[in-house]
Amino acid sequence: MTARPRTWVRRSTVLAILGVGLIAAATIIVPMLLPPGPRPAFQLPVPCGETWTLGTYPGHGDNDVDLFPDKGEAWGRPVLASAPGTVTDAGINGTLGGRTPDNPDGPRGRGGGYWVRIDHGRRWETQYLHMLEPPLVREGQHVRRGEQLGRVGSTGDSGAPHLHYEQHRGFEKVETYFDGAPSGITRDDREYSVSRQSNNCDAGASKTDQHAPA
Incomplete structure (x- = not known):
């Protein structure tokens, strides 16, 4: 039996590696190109029955929401997952500063x-910023709606204890919805709440409660 040339073997190996790489890349890129699914049934990321003020101010960022409790101290209040999903980041964004x-x-x-x-699936995600201490959850962990993620603080670029919160649909930051209704916090052209x-x-909450009408 005639041995195949080394160049042919090398070429076959390279093509095989490229094929595996393309398949791996496709599993990541293709889902990102699909249109987002229906909006999850997001709830406020704070405990049941509590009333909070949602606000913004000039230069804050369109659709960014700052949350402050209407009663009691903000420091240390529970931060909850607003819908079930998988934690993709849990740690430090930027630097902590020294506000305690x-x-x-x-x-x-x-x-x-x-x-x-x-990550809530179907290209929806939420973000929770300025927490007091290291998160109570870890990357890769599945969380239920209402599960505690951490506590309200003032780490990072924060002037006072509060929870900065965002909802993202695909590559776009969108107006936050809670309990099926828009929050009303959209443009950052003025200060309002x-x-x-x-x-x-x-x-x-079970997975049957995961999505609301888009």
């Missing part, structure tokens, strides 16, 4: 400080 309950006027950091990002009560009441 004992030193609320300490130096600011940069970025989001302690934060969590959750609205008050909303949390209906994030069933931490054991």
Whole structure:
């Protein structure tokens, strides 16, 4: 039996490696090119029954929402997952700075400080920024709606304790919806706020409760 030339073997090996690489890339890229699915049934990322003020200000970023409790201290309040999903980031975004309950006027950091990002499937995700301490969840962990992610703080580029929150559809940051209704926080051309009560009441929500009308 005639041995095949080494160049043929090398070429076959390279083609095989390229084929595996293309398949791996396709599994990542193709889902990103598909249109987003229906909006998950997002709830406010705070405990059931609590009323919070949602606000923005000039230069904050369109569709970015800052949340402050209407009653009581903001420091240390629970931050909850607003829909079931998989944690894709849990750690430090930027730098932490030095603002704590004992030193609320300490130096600011940069970025989001302690934060969590959750993939809710069908190209929807949420982000939770400026938390007080390292998140209670880890990358790759599946979380239920209402599961605690961390506590409200003022790490990163934050002037006061609050929760900075975002919803993303595909590559686009969109107006936040809670309990099936738009939040009303959209443009950052002026300072304004609205008050909303949390209906994030069933931490054991099943997958049948995962999506709401788009």
